Amino acid sequence: MASILQALFDGIASGAIYGIIALGLSLQFGVMKIINFAHGSFLMIAMYLSYVAANSLGLHLLAAIPVVVAVLYVVGLAAQRWLIEPVYMKESTREPISVLIFTTGLWIFLDNLFLVIAGPDYRTPDSDWATGIFIVGDVILTYPQVAGLIIAVLVTVALVAFMRFTRLGRAIRATGQDREAANVLGIDSASVYRTSFAIGLAVLGVSGPLLLASYPVDPFIGDLFGLRAFIVVVLGGIGSIGGALAGGLLVGLIESLGAQFLPITYSQALIFGVFLAVLYFRPQGLFGMERA
């Protein structure tokens, strides 16, 4: 019983992080109708930044969050402006496969660039905080798990509020719903795309330090979490912000509860099975939540 309870909590905690990782991806898709295959690579970059912030600058991992977020925002603006935009604007259809292929190239390039620069070693931050624990009854909660859970909820609420109540948020949603109509109303879609892509990466930046507290970083860390983020987005409904968090929690729970009964590798296969089943029966996602 205690182990089930522990698994339940662990699942929710890692699911919350998956949710943050998936948020940015879902936002970008909701607005631009593209899947950014380099998402995992940007996560990897966020983790290396967190590592540098913690070990070279001596920042607390939580204090590293705003730094990483700011850097990723700028990276996002630059990547959209100089890399994705030229390819995206050439596409006539609304679901551009050439952007998909382009970001695949970016993903492979970035991962291997970091393999060349940083080497294949796993790196862990020097942080006492990362190993701190609370004990509640029979359940062990680590500091990063609790922080991740709180921050995931805060970020999701903030993003939903931003999209709903601010002028920029409404412009982003309008562009996502109908680019031509938004253009007619005087919204500069290119600039909206840049901002949304950058916000997507900034949100991803939040997960960098949180993830680094529990997982060492290496050049290919993004492959695993990136793929999981895609699955989360599909489960939650592509473009849905609340759905991303819900989907993240679901994947976290399937994984940790599945591992109670099955070897760990089969719980990976289980998630994939759920993914295919959702695509088949409910391609709009499991949760009927508001779209970006």
Add this chain to the structure above:
Amino acid sequence: MTMARSYWLPIGAGIAMMLLPLLLTNPYALSVVVLALLYSYLSLSWNLIGGIGGQLSLGHAAYFGIGAYTSTVLFTELGISPWFGMIAGAGLASVAAVVIGMPCFRLRGAYYALATLAAAMILMVLVENTNDFLGGPRGLDVRLLHDAPLSFQHTDKRFYYYIILAFVVCALLINAWALRSRFGYYLTAIRNDHEAAAALGVDAQRFKLIAAVASAAMTAVGGTFYAQYVLFIAPEKVFGSHLSVQIAVICIVGGRGTLWGPVLGAFLLLPAEDLARTLTGGTPGVTMMLYGLLLMVVMRFEPRGIIVLMERALAEWNRWKGKTARMGKGVA
């Protein structure tokens, strides 16, 4: 006149390829050509669904691995010739293609790319964790029989050269047929405008599924060839994302949806990869960085691939030649 020329080129190339092993006495050079042919074949297989069908697959290693493992296990455990194992592997890969394709092809966009990527990754993890049965992470050796062509083995590597050459020719014929048949036109219509094609009564899901199954079965055959050629398979080698990416990039960079693009891509990229590896002293990551970079550059400047640049250059040259010929005769 132009028709005749378009036939002479492939026939000439075919004869040259038949005679090539007589010139290539150096085993290393031969192995480079065999590898380029294998990747040509795999990219041509990928082209059916990824190029002509317009559905990006990032997990073709799944089918390749199924082919390699099926024939090897059947051969080593039950003594069934890999020639038959190859067909069994193609069958299994077709089943996998249906399972992956069915949910995805009703939808559009990135779903198929995601599903194939995930499928290959999960198959690799599953095989790595089978401990003894499939050899686990260490892989499997193919039982050595030395000179046994009926068991798809020979110590003379030219044996493999002619087999893979025949495979490439078959793949070219299949692609040529697909590009010129009603089936290919349907696929192109679906790729260019899904709604319009569906409105005209094209069953998009069915055609995409047929293309995916054919592509998967062909890729599995390539997996068996690889197992018999190298005589050793390991999960990372045959299911790894490295291989999936290579197959896709070669086709896209060469020219997806064209007949000769995949072959061009393989014969450009594999030697380039080799060169990059030599120049950098084998630093890990450099060759894949090259693949990623090329993919971005091609998508940015000529998404239809390098073959388009070559065709343009050829047309330019012909025009120039025509002009000088006319000038020579004094007709101008």
